[in-house]
Amino acid sequence: MLKTTLEQWRMFKAVVNYGGFSQASQAIHKSQSTIHHAVQKLEESLGVTLLEVVGRKAQLTAAGEMMLRRSSYLLEEAEKIEALAGTIAQGVETHLRIAIDEAFPRKELYQAIESVSDQYPLLRIELFETILSGANELVTHGKVDLGISSIIDHAGFSEEICQLEFVAVACPNFPLTQLPTPLSFEDIKSYRQIVVRDSAQSASIDSGWLGAEQRWTVSHLSSSIDLVCKGFGFAWQPYASIEQHIKEGRLQLLNLQHGSKRYLKQYLHFIDADKLGPAANAFIKALRHQTQHLPTSEKINAIQ
Structure with missing residues (x-):
């Protein structure tokens, strides 16, 4: 029994925060005698003196300072428990799982996540980074609530969010950069291509030109970028992920006759809209807002 x-x-914390019993009384709308009795009862129960009155101001004792630190944490946790209960009562999910294609722009993703977290501070968000159809597989198997993938999925709901620009690149001293341009596919197929493996377990989809006679396959986009920067091969990379590398001279755009730039659609995917909670819907809204400046097939067709 506590x-x-x-x-x-x-009430003890209020006395400390507001500098006295009278000030605490006004701040938390309790009578001064009620607050004084609560603190006195607290001291008696613990067998320690928490406050001492110096002049008209209540000051912490050494024991009081230690107890204040511990009790502040206790009160914060109690507030979180009550907030969590309120969230559950309103039907707001406590956990949001999102599968995201590694090529998807991080700036827009993080801003969307931050927007949702501001609305639902207690929401736990899990990100699963995937390649190609990996996000679709996680959504289909119920391991995530939402997926963003470069592969359209006709099971459930799929919406084009944006199109990402991919560019052919190599490091400046890679042999391909020394050849006369523009380069043909015949020119580049004898050089090593760095490819990123589909992260789906049940099926694997190859994407992009795979005509190189030599090929290294990796599991993560970051590994692909690192290998190309170090001169082990060439690759098509999402421009948003390597823009800084190009500006700083670690990567160089390849001038190809065809296919120097490619666009890959990114789709938002989920199974059943009725099963999505307020936080998931808030994320979708925020994601749409953050990506509205990015190109889509509709915008590209309108320009053409």
Whole structure:
């Protein structure tokens, strides 16, 4: 059986925060005698002196300073529990799982996540980074609530969010960069291509030109970028992910006769809209807002 209550600790903290019993009384709308009695009862139950009055101001004792630190944490946790209960009562999910294609622009993704977290501070968000159809597989198997993938999935709902620009690149001293341009596919197929493996377990989809006679396949986009920067091969990379590498001279655009630039659609995918909670819907809204400046097939067709 606990000797103290959260209300006693709250009143003790109020006295400290506001500098006295009278000030605390006005701040938390309790009578001064009620607050004084609560703190006195707290001290009696613990057998320690928490406050001492110097002049007209209540000051912490050494024991009081230690107890204040611990009780502040206790009160914060109690507030979180109540907030969590309120969230559950309103039907807001406590956990949001998102599968995201590694090529998807991080700036827009992180801003969308931050927007949702501001609305639902207690929401736990899990990101699963995938390649090609990996996000679709996680959505289909119910391991995530939402997926963003470069592969359209006709099971459930798929919406084009944007199109990503991919460019052919190599490091400046890679042999391909020394050849006369523009380069044909015949020119480049004898050089090593760095390819990123589909992260789906049940099926694997190859994407992009795979005509190189030599090929290294890796599991992550970051590994592909690193290998190309170090001169082990060439690749088509999402421009947003390597823009800084190009500006700083670690990567160089390849001038090809065809296919120097390619566009890959990114789709938002989920199974059942009725099963999505407020937080998931808030994320979708935020994602649409953050990506509205990015190109889509509709915008590209309108320009053409």
